[in-house]
Amino acid sequence: MYNFDILIKNATILTMNDTMESFENAYIGIEKDAIVYLGTDKPKAVSKEIIDAKNNIVMPGLINSHTHSGMTMFRGVADDLSLMNWLNNYIWPLEDKFVTEENINIASKLAIAEMILSGTTTFNDMYFFTGVTAENCKNIGMRAVLGEAIINFPVSIKKTSEDYFLEFIEKYADDDLITPSIVPHSPYSCSEDLLKRIKKLSDEKSLPVHIHISETIDEVKMIKEKTGMTPVEYLDSINFLNNRTIAVHCVHLTDNDMNILKKRGAGIVNSPESNLKLASGIAEVPKMLNKGLTVALGTDGPASNNNLDMFEEMSLTVKIHKALNNDSTIMNAKEVLRMGTMNGAKVLGIDNITGSLEVGKKADIIIIDINKPHLTPMYDPYSHLTYSANGSDVDTVIINGKIILKERKFLNFDLEKVMLDIKNISSEIITYKNNGMK
Ligand SMILES: [Zn+2]
Structure with missing residues (x-):
């Protein structure tokens, strides 16, 4: 006899496990933070809360890996500009003025809410004042891999001290929702000495290292001129890469780069929507998958996407590679859903707790309402999730065994207040921009 905190019944369940099992009219039992039952036989159980998932798809929460x-x-403050114009004349001056602890508190709450409303239950973040983002995750109930962005060239953005970053790592070392990480911005914006120190710390503490690599042609050229090597070859030459490396973008990789990343066990995250919008290029994802690399997906920041909807990212990924390779069989719906779930967990090093629905794993679950015109009829749930659904079809979100969103309403979070607060910040940003960023 089970004592479930939550029972989900009548469910079409996509587990996203290694054999991609799925079930019809099935049950999931949750006790505390974990899945304790999953199957088609009705469990003998007493349940505090029962969710009837008839006409719904139940799957693991999506993982926004960057x-x-x-x-x-x-979001939307400056678009349709060249990357360097966008960064030098808009994003970096705006960050210099508006990235404060107070503003990050509000902006990260909005991001977490947006992600939960579109089915993301874990995100991997690179930004500043990570402490307030972590507290927001804890209060709202979101899972995240978090680290303080480190950058020392070409602009020295020093928002917090080194102590802040070390204290953060200590504070969240054994947390049930937060995994601390180390986040050097990129090989072109961090000195060799800094990268070596980061690697040493990550070895000592067994922490993941989250870094942008080979996002643009210019970056590859810059590193080649300086070192004679590609960014991946350069990082490997200083023994930087290993199975805790989270290599983000990887748009411009050579075959040798891919082989190095594979040999070192590094995980890849691609963000195609941002790469398209900033005209950075298109990563060779099918080739990477063929080489046995683990490739996950991330939205990148909301200033270059401009939303945090992982359904868009998955749909776009599979379509661009079909068109680019003139081959509609080169990638499929199941594969890209794996990238948005289990591959994310693997790349972030948390696949022992999340990424799939399996007994023993934490209950990070999303329930998608398919009783809608654009999802009717349903022959194949994988097809619908990739080609027809969008983030606003997510009805209910459970993270770490807690119901966070039910029928698209937050149970314990005031979204209206955050929307008002962010509009106040945007008024200040508009005034600053209209005054020529002075
Ligand atoms: Zn990024």
């Missing part, structure tokens, strides 16, 4: 959550305040 974003900059605090940048929600800069």
Whole structure:
């Protein structure tokens, strides 16, 4: 006899486990933070709360494996510019003035809410004042891999001290929702000495290292001129890469780069929507998958996407590679859903607790309402999730065994207040921009 805190019944369940099992009219039992039952036989149980998932798809929460959550305040502030113009004349001056602990508190709350409303239950973040983002995750109930962005060139953005970053790592070392990480911005914006110190710390503390690599042609050229090597070859030459490396973008990789990343066991995160919008290029995802690399997906920041909807990211990924390779069989719906769930967990090093629905794992679950015109009829749930659904079809979200969102309403979070607060910040940003960023 089970004592469930939550029972989900009548469910079409996509487990996203290694054999991609799925079930019809099935049950999931949750006790405390974990899945304790999953199957088609009705369990003998007493349940505190029962969710009837008839006409719903039940699957693991999506994993946004790369974003900059605090940048929600800069969403849409400057678009359709060249990357360097965008960064030098808009994003960096705006960050210099508006990235404060107070503003990040509001902007990260908005990002977390937006992600939960579109089915993301874990995100991997690279930004500043990580402490407030972590507290927001704890209060709202979101899972995240978080680290303080480190950058020392070409602009020295020093928002917090080194002590802040070390204290953060200590504070969240054994947390049930937060995994601390180390976050050097990129090989072109961090000195060799800094990268070596980061690697040493990550070895000592067994922490993941989250870094942008080979996002643009210019970056590859810059590193080649300086070192004679590609960014991946350069990082490997200083023994930086290993199975805790989270290599983000990887748009411009050579075959040798891919082989090095594979040999070192590094995980890849691609953000195609941002790469398209900033005209950075298109990563060779099918080739990476063929080489046995683990490739996950992230939205990148909301200033270059401009939303945090992982359904869009998955749909776009599978379509661009079909078109680019003139081959509609090169990637499929199941594969890209794996990238948005289990591959994310693997790349972030948390696949022992999340990424799939399996007994023993934490209950990170999303329930998608398919009783809608654009999801009717349903022959194949994988197809619908990739080609027809969007983030606003997510009805209910459970993270770490707690119901966070029910029928698209937050149970314990005031979204209206955050929307008002962010509009106040945006008024200040508009005034500053209209005065020529002075
Ligand atoms: Zn990024």
